[in-house]
Amino acid sequence: MRPSILRRLFRSVVSATALGVLLTTPVTATAAASAAPAGTSASAADTLHQVTGFGSNPGNLQMFAYTPSTAPAGAPLVVALHGCTQSANAYHANSGWPKFADAWGFDVVYPQTTSANNALSCFSWFDAAKDTRGRGEAASIVQMVEYAQRTYGSDGRRVYVTGLSAGGGMTANLLAAYPDVFAGGSVASGLPAQCATTQAAASGCQTGPQKLSPAQWGDKVRASYPGYTGPWPRVAIWQGTSDYTVYPANATALRDQWTDVWGIGQTPDGTSTLPGNTTRTVYDDASGKPAVETYSMSGMGHGLAVDPGVGASQCGSTAAYFLDTVCSTYYTGVFWGLDRDAPGGGDGLPAPTGLRVTGVTADSASLSWSPVAEAASYVVHRDGTKVASPTGTSFTDSGLSPGVSYRYTVAAVGSSGAVGATAPAVTATTTGGSTVxxxxxxxxxxxxxxxxxxxxxxxxxxxxxxxxxxxxxxxxxxxxxxxxxxxxxxxxxxxxxxxxxxx
Incomplete structure (x- = not known):
């Protein structure tokens, strides 16, 4: 019997017993659905279910999990934190995470806080007794991660955390306090790590954090786990320009904070335009791999960016604080590399090596890469959108704008049509710098x-x-x-x- 089938059967049994009680109306990967009656063939692994007994739970949080049968043993794990007044169920239903968990094969854990902890059900990103290493809510969330590793076989090297608003603030604090646990993070309309240490100071952060230098912001991260020297998490930052709940200054402070931690400065290595009037700015590490990315949605208010639809890069549904602009979940997952281990894996094909830019003009960019054995063809993406399926190991992208940076990735395609692992991105900047x-x-x-x-x-x-x-x-x-x-x-x-x- 294949390991994936064994894992699926194991999850069905565990979900019905040790994992706790199903939600009254669980949400499947594709749409809201009623819970299957006991004794039917539906597996609890493919629904959002509550988990009890995951640890001592010092932060008094609840744990919910989505563990699709498409996720093999050793799959990545995503921890997703809701915003104030929200719930795990709402975040699961609207954020788009179940779509990509199914498609790419990973598990999702949704911590949930309640009004017993905070009147507005906000995660306590402003309370040092709850958001620091080994304490309160932060410790409870890490216990959920440890439970997932024991129970689902999650890969400890590929654990990621994301959150909206107060959940975004807690995300930044978790990345700072537990860089040994989280390989990457994504902060949506959130706050820099340790911006406030009391509730009274929280509003000052939301409307514009104190003017600190990048080094001072970075020191807040370094002080969260003294003596830690890396590796540091890779961080995506999402912010609407018309957000008057958590002001855009927070995105800049987050950018300053994490680029300083990485030691890479605040000068971008590339910019590109995404759907929904979104500008992506990339800050590479010393090896040329993106370490920090910022996503600015022009005109968007306070919320998580979603893009309802059936397209490969679309996701989510609109609701309170889920705003129709761009699928932040898709681009976050690609940034973390979750798409590289999608089920099927291109018949096990590895990522092409040697991807490089061989030439640019004012309206074109040329690429080449080394061949992958048994590849039937390749797929080229520009800024997350598929632009070509060449059979050879080179491609020229034309019709571009002068003086603009574009990011390219390439993956091999097997004879079955399944796409393999994705090569690290390269950036091509067209000529024509004199164009105004x-x-x-x-x-x-x-x-x-x-x-x-x-x-x-x-x-x-x-x-x-x-x-x-x-x-x-x-x-x-x-x-x-x-x-x-x-x-x-x-x-x-x-x-x-x-x-x-x-x-």
């Missing part, structure tokens, strides 16, 4: 998009160094870019080679 581009946005948005930097509470344009005024969402400027990466203030008018963009 114009961007109109708030100072916060300019900083988040990598067009400007902050210092002493003020914003300065990259390249020219011009002072753009105070660092907030209420000051708006038009920046002209020419050549690529060099910005000047052009509020009186900007003659662009392409259309004016409001970001």
């Amino acid at each position: 581009r114009c961007f109109t946005a708030s100072n916060y948005a300019h900083v988040t998009a990598g067009r400007a930097r902050t210092s002493g509470g003020y914003v300065y344009a990259h390249g020219s160094g011009q002072n753009m005024g105070l660092y907030n969402v209420f000051v708006t400027h038009t920046l002209k870019e020419s050549p690529a990466g060099y910005f000047v203030i052009a509020d009186s008018g900007c003659q662009a080679g392409s259309s004016l963009k409001s970001l």
Whole structure:
């Protein structure tokens, strides 16, 4: 009997006994469904179910789990934290995580807090007695991870945590306190690690954290687990530019905090545009692999970005604090590499090696890579979207915009049509730096998009160094870019080679 079938049978038994009671209306991977009556063939492993007895639980949290039968032993584990006034059930139903857990084969644990802990059912990201190493809610969540490793066989090297709002604040604290547990994190509309240590200080963080240097923000992480030297988690940061609950300054502080921890500075290594008016900015580690990524959704308010639909990169459903822009869950999963071990695995095909950019023009980028034995073809993605399926080991992508950075990945495709592991991404920047581009946005948005930097509470344009005024969402400027990466203030008018963009 195959290991995956054994694991599936094992999970059915465990889910009906040791894992606790099923929710009254569990949510399946595709839609809300009624619980199957006892004795039917439906497996509790494929529903959201509550787990009891996972540990001493010092933080008085509840544990829910989604353990799809497609997840083999040794699968990755994702811990997903809801926002205030939400529940594990709501987060599971609307965030899109079950879709990719099914497709890519991993388990999801949803910690849940209640009004017994906080009047608004918020995770206590502002309380040092609850959000630090070995204490309170943080310790309870790590006990859930340990339970998953014992019970589901989760791979301890591939444990990730994500959260929205207060859940995002707790996510940042978990990454800081337990970098030995979590390989990566994703903070959506959240706060930097240890921004506040009392409830009274929490509102000050939400409306704009104190102006600390990147090193000071980084010190808050380093102090959370003294003596730890790495490796550090890879961190994705999601923020709407019109969020007036958790202000965009928090995304910049998070960026400063984690790039400093990684020792890579705050100068982007690439930017790209995603659906939903989303700008992705990438900060690579010393090996050229993305360590920190920021995602700025123009005009989005407070919530988790979702993109309802059946497309490969779409997910979720709209509800309170689940906002229709872009599927943050898909891009977060790709950033973590969860898509590389999808069931079928391209007939076991490894990731192509030697992926490199061989040439660029103003409107094209050429790639090449080493052949993979037994590959029938390859699939090329640009910024997460499939653009080609060549049979050879090279490809030229045309019709691009001048002076723009694009990120490419390549995977081999087996004779069955299954896609194998994905090669680490490379970035190609088209020529044509003399082409003028114009961007109109708030100072916060300019900083988040990598067009400007902050210092002493003020914003300065990259390249020219011009002072753009105070660092907030209420000051708006038009920046002209020419050549690529060099910005000047052009509020009186900007003659662009392409259309004016409001970001």
